[in-house]
Amino acid sequence: MKSLLAPGHRGCAGCCDAMAAKFTLMGAGEDCIVVNPTGCLEVMTTPFPETSWEVPWVHSLFENAAAVGSGVEAALKALGKKGNTKIVVMGGDGASLDIGMRSISGAFERGHDLTYVCIDNEAYMNTGVQRSGATPFDASTTTSPAGKVSFGNPRPKKNMPAIIAAHGSPYVATTSIGYPKDMINKVKKATEIEGPTYIHAHAPCTTGWGFDTSKTVEVAKMAVNTGLWPLYEMEDGEVTKVRKLGKNIKPVEDYLKMQRRFRHLFSMEGGEEEIAKIQAIADKNIEVYGL
Amino acid sequence: MKILPGGVCEAGTTRVNKTGGWRTFKPVYDYEKCIKCKLCELLCPDSSIHPKDDGFFEFDYDFCKGCGICANECPKDAITMVLEEK
Numbered sequence: 001m002k003s004l005l006a007p008g009h010r011g012c013a014g015c016c017d018a019m020a021a022k023f024t025l026m027g028a029g030e031d032c033i034v035v036n037p038t039g040c041l042e043v044m045t046t047p048f049p050e051t052s053w054e055v056p057w058v059h060s061l062f063e064n065a066a067a068v069g070s071g072v073e074a075a076l077k078a079l080g081k082k083g084n085t086k087i088v089v090m091g092g093d094g095a096s097l098d099i100g101m102r103s104i105s106g107a108f109e110r111g112h113d114l115t116y117v118c119i120d121n122e123a124y125m126n127t128g129v130q131r132s133g134a135t136p137f138d139a140s141t142t143t144s145p146a147g148k149v150s151f152g153n154p155r156p157k158k159n160m161p162a163i164i165a166a167h168g169s170p171y172v173a174t175t176s177i178g179y180p181k182d183m184i185n186k187v188k189k190a191t192e193i194e195g196p197t198y199i200h201a202h203a204p205c206t207t208g209w210g211f212d213t214s215k216t217v218e219v220a221k222m223a224v225n226t227g228l229w230p231l232y233e234m235e236d237g238e239v240t241k242v243r244k245l246g247k248n249i250k251p252v253e254d255y256l257k258m259q260r261r262f263r264h265l266f267s268m269e270g271g272e273e274e275i276a277k278i279q280a281i282a283d284k285n286i287e288v289y290g291l
Numbered sequence: 292m293k294i295l296p297g298g299v300c301e302a303g304t305t306r307v308n309k310t311g312g313w314r315t316f317k318p319v320y321d322y323e324k325c326i327k328c329k330l331c332e333l334l335c336p337d338s339s340i341h342p343k344d345d346g347f348f349e350f351d352y353d354f355c356k357g358c359g360i361c362a363n364e365c366p367k368d369a370i371t372m373v374l375e376e377k
Contacts, residue, residue: 007354008305014358214359
């Protein structure tokens with residue numbers, strides 16, 4: 001399949017965003033217009049006057065990507081030019097779960113025909129690994145550092161797919177860059193469904209999470225196989241398909257020990273209890289989604 | 292490079308920026324072991340692995356940053372990372 005993201009971009013070696021964008025474009029196809037709020041993906045692919053994108057692409061602010069996407073869709077419809085053109089908004093977890101939340105809610109409530117892809121690397125990587133609403137429990141970031149008085153981020157990850165499903169979206173799915181075919185198929189399905197659809201793609205960041213550049217896919221797969229990142233599809237608010245793990249379920253330690261952001265859990269006193277709490281999060285996912 | 296009004300850029304123009312110089316380790320590809328599964332081409336974050344007419348692959352060292360994802364994920368260990376010598 002042809003890549004619609006040109007090389008020469010400034011993403012780190014082993015960049016998850018570049019992979020997520022490549023897979024999204026493979027799923028959406030050539031006839032799409034991409035709206036991209038501020039974030040790593042935008043910064044690294046478009047150092048003016050260059051661009052890596054081989055499809056029409058618009059940059060928006062952090063907070064209004066879904067509103068710009070809505071406008072593109074409404075304009076095409078008003079001009080009678082919508083046809084089969086897909087509107088794809090690609091934002092990071094900061095732009096989606098925190099700053100752009102209001103405009104996403106508006107776009108989904110108004111029912112625009114667009115697909116929102118959240119590329120979730122679980123912190124603000126572009127500005128230097130600050131905590132976001134998607135940062136998982138006990139991860140160390142520069143604004144939730146682990147140390148004498150803290151095990152890192154004290155709050156669990158926000159359940160964004162559930163929030164979007166509550167808007168009455170016809171299709172909400174979680175995916176991971178560790179499973180490219182799953183991601184391409186889900187994006188394709190989402191763009192073909194009329195109405196506002198949502199894809200939440202888990203994307204391990206080599207720089208922010210602290211692992212070797214060659215391990216991006218390995219870490220992504222481990223998140224899925226521990227049950228910490230369940231892959232499922234929701235149609236009209238109901239979970240309709242789940243990627244079963246069966247006997248392959250791994251303990252969360254296997255995932256945590258691969259990453260610098262969790263290394264304090266293995267050296268600090270009381271770390272074992274914290275790991276047990278993270279295992280409880282995975283166990284709950286396994287139970288709720290029947291992994 | 293032509294700069295158009297309104298901040299419009301021509302598609303795919305980051306190709307002027309050869310990122311191959313970032314590389315420390317270089318992927319070396321073993322044709323004997325390759326089963327043409329296409330996984331490396333699919334995963335490469337820098338779109339630097341291209342299929343050839345015979346179904347095998349070639350690496351574009353102008354852009355490969357040497358991340359090593361291809362070597363790490365290859366199911367047949369057909370790719371090894373070796374220290375780059377300039």
